[in-house]
Amino acid sequence: MARKITYQQAINEALSQEMSRDPRVIIMGEDVAGGAGTDGEDEAWGGVLGVTKGLYKKFGDRVMDTPITESAFIGAAVGAATAGLRPVAELMFIDFMGVCLDQIFNQAAKFRYMFGGKAETPVVIRTMYGAGFRAAAQHSQCLYPVFTHIPGLKVVMPATPYDAKGLLIQAIRDNDPVIFCEHKVLYTLEGDVPEEPYTIPFGEASVVREGKDVTIVTLGRMVHMATEAADNLAKQGIKCEVIDLRTTSPMDEDTILESVENTGRLVVVDEAHPRCNIATDVSALVADKAFDSLKAPIKMVTGPHVPVPFSDVLEDLYIPNAAKIEAAVRLVMGKKN
Amino acid sequence: MQLSKADLLKAYRMMKTIREFEERLHVEFATGEIPGFVHLYAGEEASATGFCMHLDGRDKIASTHRGHGHSIGKGCDVDAMMAEIYGKKSGLCGGKGGSMHIADLDKGMLGANGIVGGGPPLICGAGLAAKVLKTGGVAIAFVGDGAFNQGTTAESLNLASVWRLPCLFVVENNGYAEATSSKYSVSCDDFTDRAAAYSMPGIAVDGHDFFAVYEAAGEAIKRARSGGGPSLIEVKLNRYYGHFEGDAQTYRGVDEVKNIRATKDCLVLFRRRVEGAKLLDASELNKIDADVMAQIENAVKKAKAAPKPTAADLMTDVYVSY
Numbered sequence: 001m002a003r004k005i006t007y008q009q010a011i012n013e014a015l016s017q018e019m020s021r022d023p024r025v026i027i028m029g030e031d032v033a034g035g036a037g038t039d040g041e042d043e044a045w046g047g048v049l050g051v052t053k054g055l056y057k058k059f060g061d062r063v064m065d066t067p068i069t070e071s072a073f074i075g076a077a078v079g080a081a082t083a084g085l086r087p088v089a090e091l092m093f094i095d096f097m098g099v100c101l102d103q104i105f106n107q108a109a110k111f112r113y114m115f116g117g118k119a120e121t122p123v124v125i126r127t128m129y130g131a132g133f134r135a136a137a138q139h140s141q142c143l144y145p146v147f148t149h150i151p152g153l154k155v156v157m158p159a160t161p162y163d164a165k166g167l168l169i170q171a172i173r174d175n176d177p178v179i180f181c182e183h184k185v186l187y188t189l190e191g192d193v194p195e196e197p198y199t200i201p202f203g204e205a206s207v208v209r210e211g212k213d214v215t216i217v218t219l220g221r222m223v224h225m226a227t228e229a230a231d232n233l234a235k236q237g238i239k240c241e242v243i244d245l246r247t248t249s250p251m252d253e254d255t256i257l258e259s260v261e262n263t264g265r266l267v268v269v270d271e272a273h274p275r276c277n278i279a280t281d282v283s284a285l286v287a288d289k290a291f292d293s294l295k296a297p298i299k300m301v302t303g304p305h306v307p308v309p310f311s312d313v314l315e316d317l318y319i320p321n322a323a324k325i326e327a328a329v330r331l332v333m334g335k336k337n
Numbered sequence: 338m339q340l341s342k343a344d345l346l347k348a349y350r351m352m353k354t355i356r357e358f359e360e361r362l363h364v365e366f367a368t369g370e371i372p373g374f375v376h377l378y379a380g381e382e383a384s385a386t387g388f389c390m391h392l393d394g395r396d397k398i399a400s401t402h403r404g405h406g407h408s409i410g411k412g413c414d415v416d417a418m419m420a421e422i423y424g425k426k427s428g429l430c431g432g433k434g435g436s437m438h439i440a441d442l443d444k445g446m447l448g449a450n451g452i453v454g455g456g457p458p459l460i461c462g463a464g465l466a467a468k469v470l471k472t473g474g475v476a477i478a479f480v481g482d483g484a485f486n487q488g489t490t491a492e493s494l495n496l497a498s499v500w501r502l503p504c505l506f507v508v509e510n511n512g513y514a515e516a517t518s519s520k521y522s523v524s525c526d527d528f529t530d531r532a533a534a535y536s537m538p539g540i541a542v543d544g545h546d547f548f549a550v551y552e553a554a555g556e557a558i559k560r561a562r563s564g565g566g567p568s569l570i571e572v573k574l575n576r577y578y579g580h581f582e583g584d585a586q587t588y589r590g591v592d593e594v595k596n597i598r599a600t601k602d603c604l605v606l607f608r609r610r611v612e613g614a615k616l617l618d619a620s621e622l623n624k625i626d627a628d629v630m631a632q633i634e635n636a637v638k639k640a641k642a643a644p645k646p647t648a649a650d651l652m653t654d655v656y657v658s659y
């Protein structure tokens with residue numbers, strides 16, 4: 001039975017159902033319960049935004065608060081994954097990856113290949129990304145392209161509550177390290193989510209709008225900006241096909257290429273900085289494999305190449321929005337803006 | 338350590354400015370006008386003040402996410418700080434940083450920091466520069482009890498020790514890292530126990546007592562300035578508000594904050610001591626109170642009225658932008 005819950009509740013439900021199913025699944029992170037060692041309430045926070053609230057009450061010591069030592073506990077999650085557990089570690093903000101990156105990209109990502117296929121590292125690192133909270137340069141980044149660059153990691157970018165649940169369950173059951181990226185602005189988004197557990201395979205994009213004129217490839221929060229743009233453009237007679245990548249590694253090349261072969265036009269929308277991001281990656285793919293189908297140059301709509309600013313006016317200018325996407329679409333359609 | 342009357346007045350003004358700055362932000366934040374995350378330093382004023390009273394233009398400090406007190410202590414302009422917190426163009430960082438990134442390098446304030454444990458390595462660098470350039474300067478990393486566990490802190494303690502840097506590592510132990518007690522997260526009872534492992538002095542001090550902090554700070558700074566190397570100082574204190582504004586603080590005991598405010602207010606303790614010893618009289622301190630209230634009122638008014646940055650500001654201050 002599907003009912004409406006938020007993105008945040010969908011994540012919580014996926015964690016809860018997987019922990020009930022498999023005793024090897026544990027959670028660790030800073031204040032994922034909260035209140036450790038204090039005189040007050042036991043599960044005082046349930047994560048900084050309350051995403052893991054209730055899990056400590058249900059699963060007790062399988063939900064572990066950690067000292068502020070990302071290198072040690074993210075590394076411990078990786079190590080535990082090689083030794084029989086299936087940890088879900090929370091890296092509170094993706095920006096903190098700087099503190100613990102070695103344990104992710106030199107350790108977790110490398111084991112399976114470097115050890116000749118003998119290692120399995122079923123760890124999930126849940127992390128929050130993106131601008132929109134006025135949280136400034138060190139709490140607002142979109143660093144998923146960095147993880148996408150690294151062989152051995154799977155990178156997941158749910159845009160809806162439905163996808164968040166299905167992709168997280170898939171991530172937990174997956175035997176490779178998965179970076180599970182949650183956009184902080186999406187936590188309160190509601191959508192239909194089945195109560196029962198289900199999985200969504202990695203590497204399968206979802207076509208959220210069908211259209212014959214322009215392909216818009218996007219991911220994460222930008223899916224919503226792109227559909228808003230597509231709906232506005234539809235009223236002007238421009239039909240966009242909006243593709244939500246859902247995972248950037250593996251990436252569903254077929255769906256992108258098929259769509260561009262039909263439309264002949266591509267706009268890629270990515271909140272990340274413009275250099276070496278998912279937009280450049282998708283553009284390169286299409287230039288490489290579907291160049292002959294293109295009727296117009298590819299356009300990218302991205303955040304600018306500057307750190308995320310604090311001030312609300314600047315942050316609003318920073319974030320790609322429907323108007324910018326519409327302008328890009330009109331451009332590839334050869335229409336005046 | 339003897340404090341002149343002028344110093345006593347300066348210290349009181351510093352503490353009071355920090356307190357009123359934070360109390361006012363608490364009120365203003367609740368109106369929804371202030372964007373982002375704001376972590377208040379109220380209750381901890383004696384620490385920043387006890388250290389910063391010893392510092393001059395040669396010296397550098399690195400702060401944390403809870404950085405307003407250190408910034409005021411190191412001489413950052415209060416109006417510009419307030420404007421920064423409101424995201425205004427006249428802010429200390431042009432509105433690009435906000436509360437968590439207030440910095441003024443000209444003043445030797447290397448920045449509040451959004452990354453827990455971000456400061457200590459930078460302070461090793463600032464200490465190294467002072468040593469190589471023979472400025473006589475010292476460099477102080479303020480860290481919380483939570484940050485005290487970070488690898489960056491541990492590595493910095495070791496580096497400062499082996500390079501004999503003029504650095505201080507000041508652990509402001511307010512008992513909590515977010516909603517987690519330091520009793521749970523820190524492996525030793527006394528933070529100073531870790532000092533021995535890095536062959537440096539470890540001193541614990543009551544952070545509600547300005548005079549205790551001032552004295553311990555003075556000794557460690559003197560030692561650092563004269564080539565004696567780094568020190569670790571644990572300042573035991575309390576925060577009056579939540580981890581950040583909006584924190585319901587259900588992890589804290591009933592009446593915990595009320596009791597702390599009633600018995601351990603560093604401003605009240607300071608007043609009691611200087612008035613009791615007849616070093617200053619109440620009217621002098623009352624006058625500072627009134628001045629500070631007016632100053633903060635003015636800072637808030639100016640910040641609210643100030644213009645925001647404009648589109649042209651988005652792409653500046655980065656060496657190349659696309």
Ligand SMILES: Cc1ncc(C[n+]2csc(CCOP(=O)(O)OP(=O)(O)O)c2C)c(N)n1
Pocket residue numbers: 030068070092096099401402403451452453454480481482483484485511513514515580
């Ligand atoms: C590397 C990193 N990890 C986690 C956080 C989230 N965070 C911000 S402040 C904080 C608690 C810090 O506690 P403490 O060092 O004791 O300082 P206090 O807040 O008590 O002043 C945490 C976990 C962060 N900003 N950076």
Ligand SMILES: [Mg+2]
Pocket residue numbers: 481482483509510511512513514515
């Ligand atoms: Mg603390």
